[in-house]
Amino acid sequence: MTDQFQKILLAVTMLIIPFAGRASDHGDPLQADTVPQRKNIIDRLLDYFAESNKPDYSKGLDVSFIGGPHYASDTKLGIGLVAAGNYLADRSDTSAIPSNVSLYSDISTAGFALLGLRGTHIFPSDRRRIDYNIFFYSFPTEFWGLDFGSQRNDDGKSSYRLLSYRASATFMWRLGDNLFAGPALEFHHYDARKAQRPELWLGQDMVTNTVGAGFRLQYDSRDSHTGPATGWLFVLDQKFCPRFLSNSYAFSFTALRLARYTPLWRGGVLAAQVAGRFAYGNVCWSMMSNLDEGGGMRSYYEGRYRDKCALNVVAELRQHVWRRSGVTFWAGAGVVTPAVESVRWSRVLPCVGLGYRWEFKKRCNVRLDYGIGRGSSSFSFNINEAF
Numbered sequence: 001m002t003d004q005f006q007k008i009l010l011a012v013t014m015l016i017i018p019f020a021g022r023a024s025d026h027g028d029p030l031q032a033d034t035v036p037q038r039k040n041i042i043d044r045l046l047d048y049f050a051e052s053n054k055p056d057y058s059k060g061l062d063v064s065f066i067g068g069p070h071y072a073s074d075t076k077l078g079i080g081l082v083a084a085g086n087y088l089a090d091r092s093d094t095s096a097i098p099s100n101v102s103l104y105s106d107i108s109t110a111g112f113a114l115l116g117l118r119g120t121h122i123f124p125s126d127r128r129r130i131d132y133n134i135f136f137y138s139f140p141t142e143f144w145g146l147d148f149g150s151q152r153n154d155d156g157k158s159s160y161r162l163l164s165y166r167a168s169a170t171f172m173w174r175l176g177d178n179l180f181a182g183p184a185l186e187f188h189h190y191d192a193r194k195a196q197r198p199e200l201w202l203g204q205d206m207v208t209n210t211v212g213a214g215f216r217l218q219y220d221s222r223d224s225h226t227g228p229a230t231g232w233l234f235v236l237d238q239k240f241c242p243r244f245l246s247n248s249y250a251f252s253f254t255a256l257r258l259a260r261y262t263p264l265w266r267g268g269v270l271a272a273q274v275a276g277r278f279a280y281g282n283v284c285w286s287m288m289s290n291l292d293e294g295g296g297m298r299s300y301y302e303g304r305y306r307d308k309c310a311l312n313v314v315a316e317l318r319q320h321v322w323r324r325s326g327v328t329f330w331a332g333a334g335v336v337t338p339a340v341e342s343v344r345w346s347r348v349l350p351c352v353g354l355g356y357r358w359e360f361k362k363r364c365n366v367r368l369d370y371g372i373g374r375g376s377s378s379f380s381f382n383i384n385e386a387f
Contacts, residue, residue: 061087061101066360070368070381074141074301078108082383084361090124097122100226100364102383104135111161113138120225129172129180136165143192144304145200146285148336148347151305154375158197164190164286170216178221184237186212190286201285208248208286212239222261226384227363229269233259241287251281257294259387267320273387276311278340283308291334291349295386298330299351299371299378307336311343314387318357326357326365349374 067081082105086098101119106112116135123129143158144151166189172182188210195206215238222231237255241247259273275294279287289310291300296314312334320326331352337343353371360366364384371378 060091061085062361064361066366072108072378072380074110074378075106075108075112075139076110078106078110078112080104080106080381084364084383086361086364089122093124096124096126097223097225104383111138111140127174128182129170131170131172132168134167138163141303142301143195143197143200143285146202146288146306148305148307150200151336152375156197156200158195158200160195161193162190163193164188172216172218178219180216180218180220182216184212184214184216184239186210186239188212188287192286204285205248208284210241210247210249210284210287211245212241212253213245214239224363227359227365228261228271228385230261230263232261233257241281249282249284249287251279251283251287253277253279253283253287253289255293257387264317267326269318270315271318271385271387272313272315274311274313275387277309279308289336291336293334296330297332297334297351297371297373298353298369298380298386299373300349300376301378304376305334305336305349308338309340310334310336314351316386318385324359326359328355328357328367328369329353330355330371 063083063085065081065083067079069077069079071077083103085101087101088094088096088098090096099120099122101117101121104114104116104118106114114135114137116133118133118135121130121132139162141160141162143160144153144156150156166187168184168186170182170184172180175181188208190208192201192206195201198206217236219232219234222228222233235255235257238252239255240252241250243250255277257273257275259271262270264270273294273296275296277289277293279289285306288306289308290303291297291305291310291312292302293310293312294314296316297312312332314330314332316328316330318326318328331350333348333350335343335347335349337347351371351373353369355367355369357365357367360383367382367385369378369380369382369386371380
């Protein structure tokens with residue numbers, strides 16, 4: 001319990017005394033009675049964050065920086081830096097949902113390194129949208145095997161180093177009110193090195209390349225992409241990964257998300273999501289469906305539970321508390337299975353958790369989450385809501 005308290009205290013301290021990408025100015029000393037006294041670096045940082053959540057699109061991109069130490073169960077103690085920006089494709093339409101972009105990076109004492117760029121570009125009048133995400137990471141992690149029995153056995157895991165880079169993009173046209181559709185592409189490269197127990201991979205290639213092509217159908221009536229308080233989100237992704245695209249393994253998958261955001265009372269929002277991913281064909285270890293599809297569960301070591309099919313449901317209460325601070329409480333359950341008809345109650349994995357939110361930019365939160373699952377717990381730091 002003391003260790004967990006120290007982790008939470010460290011993360012909260014990071015938010016109270018953030019590091020920001022601004023330096024102080026230096027000049028010749030002047031008499032205090034001739035010019036206003038210069039603000040020190042702490043005052044400048046406080047002013048910077050006081051203004052960071054006030055939208056200003058007059059110069060195009062409204063960007064802010066935040067960074068500092070954090071702790072996560074898998075990456076351990078680290079330092080992250082995020083540049084988050086919002087902008088309007090048509091600056092004259094101030095009522096439009098803004099586009100968003102984030103440049104994010106991280107290094108940790110566990111040897112974790114991450115660099116990525118993600119965002120959503122919304123064209124004028126919301127006629128078209130582009131979703132994109134590009135990132136690289138290197139990470140000493142663990143692998144529990146490819147069947148549920150092995151994954152539940154904590155003593156049978158294998159340590160290894162994972163190098164990965166991924167890119168995905170979806171271009172969508174508006175078909176009607178809040179309805180969008182369009183082509184989607186993605187690329188995944190995984191390289192598992194220095195595996196302690198390579199037999200857990202069951203003879204599969206330790207290095208895999210996957211190119212997927214398909215389409216997305218999306219209904220989106222949310223009032224915000226980064227911090228929704230009302231509306232619906234439905235996403236259907238269908239991807240095909242055939243051999244002729246130079247894939248290591250040939251397979252396809254269908255991914256679904258359905259989320260609802262309901263205002264309850266002043267400052268209170270109930271967010272609920274059902275998410276699933278169903279792969280079929282010769283699926284490699286790196287492209288299996290994960291327990292935390294949709295990002296809602298947050299209570300298990302990432303990648304521990306994986307199989308061809310995964311399904312989960314999560315409900316989360318988000319409550320504004322004071323000024324730019326808020327808290328969240330969530331509960332849910334998920335399952336991984338080789339086929340939908342193989343779902344058993346014994347495979348269901350529950351989750352509960354709580355989190356702290358600080359509004360970094362308007363409707364863009366820095367979040368600290370602590371989740372508890374069956375024989376597992378997870379502490380994480382991220383930006384924007386989990387779903």
